[in-house]
Amino acid sequence: MALLEVQDIHSYYGHIHALRGVSLTVEKGEVVTLIGSNGAGKTTTLRSIHGVLTPREGRIVFDGEEIQNVPPHDMIERGIAQSPEGRKIFSRMTVLENLEMGAYHRNDGVGIQQDMDRVFDLFPRLRERTKQEAGTMSGGEQQMLAIGRALMSRPKLLLLDEPSMGLAPVLVERIFQVIREINEQGTTILLVEQNANVALEIASRGYVLETGRVVNAAPAALLRQDPKVREAYLGEV
Amino acid sequence: MSMVEAKQGGLLDSVRSSSWQSRIAVAVVAVLVVVLLFQAAQDPAQFVSQLLVGITNGAIIALIALGYTLVYGIVELINFAHGDNFMLGSFVGLTVLSGTFLGLGFFAPIGGDSGAALQIVGVVFALVAAMAICGLINVGIERIAYKPLRNAPRLAVLITAIGMSFILQNIGLVWKGASQIPFPSLIPDGNALGAFTDALVYRWKDLFIILVTIPLLLALSYFVQRTKQGKAMRAVAQDKEAAAMMGINVDRTIAVTFLLGGILAGAAGVMFGLFNGTTVFNVGFRQGLFAFTAAVLGGIGNLTGAVVGGILIGVIGAMSDQYVGVRWTEIMIFTVLILVLVFRPQGLLGDRSSVQGGGGERT
Ligand SMILES: Nc1ncnc2c1ncn2[C@@H]1O[C@H](COP(=O)(O)OP(=O)(O)OP(=O)(O)O)[C@@H](O)[C@H]1O
Ligand SMILES: [Mg+2]
Numbered sequence: 124m125a126l127l128e129v130q131d132i133h134s135y136y137g138h139i140h141a142l143r144g145v146s147l148t149v150e151k152g153e154v155v156t157l158i159g160s161n162g163a164g165k166t167t168t169l170r171s172i173h174g175v176l177t178p179r180e181g182r183i184v185f186d187g188e189e190i191q192n193v194p195p196h197d198m199i200e201r202g203i204a205q206s207p208e209g210r211k212i213f214s215r216m217t218v219l220e221n222l223e224m225g226a227y228h229r230n231d232g233v234g235i236q237q238d239m240d241r242v243f244d245l246f247p248r249l250r251e252r253t254k255q256e257a258g259t260m261s262g263g264e265q266q267m268l269a270i271g272r273a274l275m276s277r278p279k280l281l282l283l284d285e286p287s288m289g290l291a292p293v294l295v296e297r298i299f300q301v302i303r304e305i306n307e308q309g310t311t312i313l314l315v316e317q318n319a320n321v322a323l324e325i326a327s328r329g330y331v332l333e334t335g336r337v338v339n340a341a342p343a344a345l346l347r348q349d350p351k352v353r354e355a356y357l358g359e360v
Numbered sequence: 361m362s363m364v365e366a367k368q369g370g371l372l373d374s375v376r377s378s379s380w381q382s383r384i385a386v387a388v389v390a391v392l393v394v395v396l397l398f399q400a401a402q403d404p405a406q407f408v409s410q411l412l413v414g415i416t417n418g419a420i421i422a423l424i425a426l427g428y429t430l431v432y433g434i435v436e437l438i439n440f441a442h443g444d445n446f447m448l449g450s451f452v453g454l455t456v457l458s459g460t461f462l463g464l465g466f467f468a469p470i471g472g473d474s475g476a477a478l479q480i481v482g483v484v485f486a487l488v489a490a491m492a493i494c495g496l497i498n499v500g501i502e503r504i505a506y507k508p509l510r511n512a513p514r515l516a517v518l519i520t521a522i523g524m525s526f527i528l529q530n531i532g533l534v535w536k537g538a539s540q541i542p543f544p545s546l547i548p549d550g551n552a553l554g555a556f557t558d559a560l561v562y563r564w565k566d567l568f569i570i571l572v573t574i575p576l577l578l579a580l581s582y583f584v585q586r587t588k589q590g591k592a593m594r595a596v597a598q599d600k601e602a603a604a605m606m607g608i609n610v611d612r613t614i615a616v617t618f619l620l621g622g623i624l625a626g627a628a629g630v631m632f633g634l635f636n637g638t639t640v641f642n643v644g645f646r647q648g649l650f651a652f653t654a655a656v657l658g659g660i661g662n663l664t665g666a667v668v669g670g671i672l673i674g675v676i677g678a679m680s681d682q683y684v685g686v687r688w689t690e691i692m693i694f695t696v697l698i699l700v701l702v703f704r705p706q707g708l709l710g711d712r713s714s715v716q717g718g719g720g721e722r723t
Contacts, residue, residue, distance in 0.1 A: 175601055199607035211602035213595055224595055227588070228607035276607075 124187060126151040126311050127172070127280055132181030132191070134164075134171045141167045142178065143335040149280065154302070154312045156322040156343065158356050159332030165315040166208045168332070169282045172313075173205055174198050186279065199228050202279030206269040206286060208315075214258025218249055221257050221268055225275030235275070241308075242271035245301050263294045270298075274305065281305065284315045299325055319356035323347050331356070385703060399683055405559035410682045411675060416566040418674020419573040420635065423628035424651035425658070425666035426580065427498075427621030433661035434597045434617045435510070440521040441501055443648015444528035445622055449494045449629020450543075450639040451536055453486035457544050471544040479546045483634065487572070490626035497528075498622025499615050507611070525644075532641035540640045543633040565635050572631055576624065577667065583620070584663065593617055597661075653697050659710020668708060672696075 127149040134142040142164050149155045157165050170176040172183055174195040183191040185201060193201070204225070213221050222242060226235045243250035246267040252260065257268055266286060273281055286302065287295040299321050306312050306325075316322035323329055323343040331339035331352060339352065346352050378386075400407035424446050431439045459467040468474075470482035505524050509517045548564040584590040595603040596613045604610050632647065633639045654673045658665025673693055680692040700708060 173605065175604065194609075195601075195604040196607050196609045199605065205605055207602065207605065211599050211605075213598045213602065215598060216594065220591070224591065224603075224606045227592070227595075272606075 125149060125184075126186060127313070128182075128184040129168070129172065130182040130184070132168075132171055132178035132183060134167055134176050134178045136167075136176075141335055142171060144181070145171075145332070145335070145337055146181075147330050147337065147340070149311060149313050151279075151311055152306075152309070153328065154306050154314060154326045156314045156316055156319075156326035156329045157332055158316060158319040158322060158329060158346075158352075160355070161317075162334075163332040164335040165332055166284055167335075169205060169207070169284050169313070169315060173203060173282060199276045199278070202276075203282065204273040204276045204278035204280075205282035206266075206273045206284065207282075208284040208288075210265050210269040212257045212265050212268050212272065214256070216257055217253065218255055218257055218260070218268060219253040221272050222249075222275050225272035228276070234277075238275050238277055242274055245274075245304060246271055263290050266290060266294075266298065270301070274310075278310060281310050281312045282315075283312060285317060286314070287316065287318045287321070295321065319352070320358075323357075382703060385699060388699075396679060396683070406682070409561045410678050412562050412566060414675030414678030415671055416569045416635075416674065417677060418654075418671035419569050420628050420632050420670075421647070421651050421654050421674055422667045422670025423573060423576065423624045423631070424647060425654040425670045426663060427625045428652050428655040429658070429660055429663060429666040430617050430621045432655070433663075434593060434614055435506070437506060437517055438521060438652070439498075439501070439506075439524075439618075439621070440518075440648070441505075441524035441528050442498075442621065442625060443644035443646075443651065444525050444532065445494050445497055445501075445644070446625040446629045446632070446647060446651075447532050447639065447641060447644030448497060448528060449490040449626035450633040450643065451532060451629075452490040452493050452626065453630035453633050454536070454541060454543060454639065456486040456489045457482050457546070469544070470546070472546060483546055483630075486630050487627055490630045491623040492626070494626030494629065495619045495622035498618040498625070502615060502618040507614075525648075529642055529644065532644075536641060538641060540638040542638050543636070545634075545637065547634050569631055569635055572627065576627060580620070580624070580663070589613070589616060650693070653693065656707055657697055657700055659707030662707070662709045662711075665707055665709035 125148040127147075129145060129147045131144045131146050132142055133140065133144060145164065145168055147155070147157070147168075157168060159165050167176065171178050171191075172185075174190065174193050174197070178191055181191065182189055185203065188201075190198070190201065198204075213224060216224070222239055223235075226238065229235055248264055249267055249271055252264065257265065260268065266288070270283065270286060283302065286298050290298065295318065302312060302314065303325050314322055314326060323346055326343045329341065329343045329346045330337050331346070339346065339349070341349070347357070396407075424443065427442045427445075428439060431437060431442070455461055457470045459465060459469050470478055472479075474482070501524055505520050506517060509520060547568045550564060551558075551561050552564045552567045553560050553562045584593060592603065592608045592613045593616065595606060595608055596610050600610050603613070629639075632643075650673055651670065654669035655666045656669070657672060658667070658669030673696075676693055676696055677689050680686075680689040684692060704710075
């Protein structure tokens with residue numbers, strides 16, 4: 124059975140019908156990517172999965188249980204963590220405190236320390252800056268912190284919303300390399316990206332979202348060949 | 361040598377680059393300080409006594425101000441009902457000490473002629489009861505009046521808060537009537553320093569206020585800085601959505617914040633009653649306004665700011681009472697507020713986004 128199964132969800136912002144029947148599945152151990160242009164509903168999909176937004180229709184099954192009505196603060200216990208759009212780090216807390224917040228629901232001091240070391244191994248830059256106030260770090264460092272914070276819960280499913288946003292090309296490469304490492308260490312990943320080129324390289328499958336609907340779903344290699352996708356999202360004519 | 365030069369250069373530079381408004385402000389403050397020092401030199405004992413009185417008054421204001429600032433820090437709402445909750449706190453204390461509730465006498469009234477042990481028990485019991493009840497009232501207010509409006513326009517919540525204030529005030533009016541109600545005098549009025557000197561006056565009452573306030577402030581600071589729940593509060597203040605993603609129950613954390621604010625208001629209510637000797641149904645308006653002013657002066661959302669603002673207002677009030685005239689005191693306090701806000705709109709210790717240690721957008 125799939126780790127995550129989203130079945131025909133409809134989500135709204137007030138009267139705005141943002142998701143008009145989105146379905147997708149993520150198998151255990153996979154990297155799946157969600158691509159689409161601005162306003163397509165990628166972030167809304169992640170927020171619906173995470174419970175920040177409750178879909179008005181449809182079902183979301185995670186790890187064998189329906190979660191569409193579970194409040195967001197219970198998701199971390201179930202194994203879902205997110206590095207959200209806009210990073211949303213706690214800017215007036217230190218780097219260390221931010222990482223501690225990522226393990227807020229845990230009580231196993233030793234395990235937390237192990238995971239912190241793992242985050243520091245993935246992002247050595249963060250280790251140098253544990254005492255720094257998070258809001259004073261550079262955009263790239265904040266992005267690393269957001270991902271590191273999400274990892275601190277040892278999630279089964281990691282939701283990543285545009286982790287390459289606003290980063291220099293070298294850093295983009297580094298972030299994606301880390302995403303691959305995280306996945307190889309056993310975390311399933313649902314990745315939202317504008318940078319479809321790279322996303323389709325590390326993902327096994329992809330979904331293309333347009334105005335709140337899934338318009339294409341295929342293995343990543345096939346999507347990379349698809350002329351429509353190439354034209355719209357890979358910047359080729 | 362060179363360091364001194366650099367320092368002087370820095371000072372001169374900052375004077376040169378300062379605006380004429382701030383030069384005037386600095387000049388006004390300097391004149392006031394000189395005048396005060398002159399008075400202090402004439403009668404040092406009186407000056408010090410007055411300073412202590414100011415600090416004591418300020419401590420009560422600070423306790424109430426913390427409630428405004430805690431709540432503002434987490435939901436960006438001015439809880440106008442807070443001052444009236446403080447008033448209810450003094451009423452709860454009064455009721456506990458009277459020993460009579462709903463017409464039923466539970467024990468004989470505790471007053472100035474009761475035994476010392478009984479007086480102490482009475483004060484502690486009154487404090488605890490008021491803290492518990494005001495805490496719960498505050499949680500109730502949030503649940504009924506503010507939570508349903510959390511995503512409503514700011515103005516709607518503001519009006520609701522003002523409405524809540526009137527409701528509490530009228531509950532007080534129905535409960536205890538419109539006239540000033542005397543508090544039993546449980547704390548001696550005499551000079552605590554009497555054994556050492558007659559020149560300096562610091563009454564047992566003043567000492568009592570400080571001895572209750574300091575542990576409360578330490579406990580609050582420990583709670584916010586060190587405990588898990590305190591960290592959750594800071595996280596929620598900075599970013600509710602991210603806090604929820606960390607597994608923090610945002611609604612519960614907000615409720616805890618209101619609980620804390622109410623607890624402090626309850627304590628302040630009883631302390632104020634014992635200190636002041638009387639209370640009345642609309643006392644929350646005046647004290648609440650001063651406390652709110654203190655919170656804004658210190659930088660709303662900043663806990664240390666609320667304490668600094670409270671003490672500052674207490675001291676300015678006491679100095680003005682003594683050296684300018686009681687009728688001028690409110691004018692003095694609000695003039696200082698306006699002056700501070702003109703030059704530091706975010707308050708003395710506040711930052712732009714003003715959440716207790718936190719930026720981040722609201723959700
Ligand atoms: N808070 C909100 N209130 C109202 N409408 C919203 C809100 N957030 C998103 N929307 C609308 O929902 C739709 C989907 O937005 P969403 O943020 O999911 O897009 P996206 O695919 O993540 O885009 P981007 O690539 O720009 O991040 C858009 O039309 C957007 O205008
Ligand atoms: Mg988005």
